[in-house]
Amino acid sequence: MGWRGILGFEYGIVQAPLGADISGPELVAAVANAGGLGFLRAPDWESPDYLKELIRKTRSLTKKPFGVYWGECSEELVLKAHQSGVKIVPQVGSLEEAKKAIHAGVDAIIVQGHEAGGHVIGQDALISLLPKVVDLVGDRDIPLIAAGGIVDARGYVAALALGAQGICLGTRFLATEESHAHPAYKRKVVEYDATEYTDVFGRARWPDAPHRVLHTPFFNDCKYIPADQNEAGQPVIGCAIIHDREIEIHRLAGVVPNATTTGDIESMVMYAGQSVGLIKEILPAGEVVKRLVEGAQLLIKNKFSDIL
């Protein structure tokens, strides 16, 4: 096992599952080939043949192991499709959720701070939540993976100092060459530096599921919509092929634009974490992993070696 490995992976670097289909075979394989752990995002519906094909395609691009996030599709289906060597790695946003995960006997836990992009239920920042979960886990053999606002080697080293064995990045991997995000969305991740925690998108589909989004002009215009309004009844502003389905995207839907999306992209939700302003370029995913590892090694060697 190489530097700071977890779960048998070379490095403790995890690419978060990115819905609805932003983390596809190309991204997952690129992360795996660079020594990290990539998570495929399965469809939110039961589509066994399609899921098998998604996994087959990923396996054709990498010989390394990778993860599958089953979203709203059944756990049993994913386990069947994956066949062997499955490890269970839930994401938690509070101490209560962490307690449940430990009780359920999981292989590792992703601890998500409030800084994270996408759906975020927990209210604690990573800097306060992570050490609490570290203390809770105690000497049990459960690796902890820090998520939320980590985009570079500084965040990686900080997470290690807080007691994590690895890190999980969503927004940073969104702005990579291999991610399936729409090019305009990737560009905005590079250009924008402000996010907001809101509940205005996808209320009909996911009630009570607040999320962190880019502070785009469209979001600024719609952020005060009354609580009883949601995407149902709103006009269709675009369409996309998501996994094996062609869908219409309504205004205020919780669907981020992927590479196939057409229509009013500017008015679609764009999930992103609080550290988005630190992302300055779209990179190959393997380069993201390389810079994290080499940057963290340098940082520890040059900045912290004289503390001892």
Ligand SMILES: Cc1cc2nc3c(=O)[nH]c(=O)nc-3n(C[C@H](O)[C@H](O)[C@H](O)COP(=O)(O)O)c2cc1C
């Ligand atoms: C575009 C996008 C889509 C996401 N989709 C999912 C998802 O489908 N399931 C999930 O558990 N988390 C999802 N997340 C959250 C990530 O798992 C992770 O917690 C988060 O990205 C970490 O914070 P960061 O974005 O600051 O790195 C998503 C995040 C983003 C940015």
